Amino acid sequence: MSTGTTAVVAGADEDGIAAALEAEGVAVARLEGVISRPHLEEAGVVDADLYVLTDVGQATTIPIVCDLNEDVRTVVYAQRTVPEFVKGQLDIAIDPQLMDASVVADELVN
Template sequence: MNAIVTAPDEDGIADALEAVGADVKRLEGPLTRPVLEEAGIVDAELYVLTDVGESTTIPIVCDLTDDVRTVVYDRNTVPEFVRGQLDLAVDPALIAPDVLASELVREPSP
């Protein structure tokens, strides 16, 4: 699985995804459409946003590809304008990164 995880990743979701076999690209700095494209978002299967302050990236990601799952892993509330395009929002205080990573990478049952 190809995943893109944004910084700051204070809870370690990128490391947890790597531990269960995901190929993770970490993004830092301003997250713009060109940065996301250069990082390979079109070929990614998973986009994990760790800072709701960068929530405007969710519509950008959804515009670039229909084949990516979008996840917010942050303690802060997701803005209303993003909720309809988001696949999952998780508070790290409720689900540990290793548990979430194993669920995100797990193959669906036949």
């Protein structure tokens, strides 16, 4: 079941958000390690519907993503607090301890 939705999940995915999105029919590209603009472009963020960041240490990628794709929905799915400088470009931040990945994926897609 494909929803036609695409997502880029960036960072270690210890809480399973990528798998939960895939279970909802989302085509997911994954990025780990130090993420640069070329990595984001290669992963397809220019045309992605969702950018899900699981590593707050990579928060500087959010302004880059927004610059590359003004229609993308930006999501942080991590336990750590998001830095102030990206909050204005962030659509939603969710703590995995408060909401299971499958519930988040369902909400993001439906």
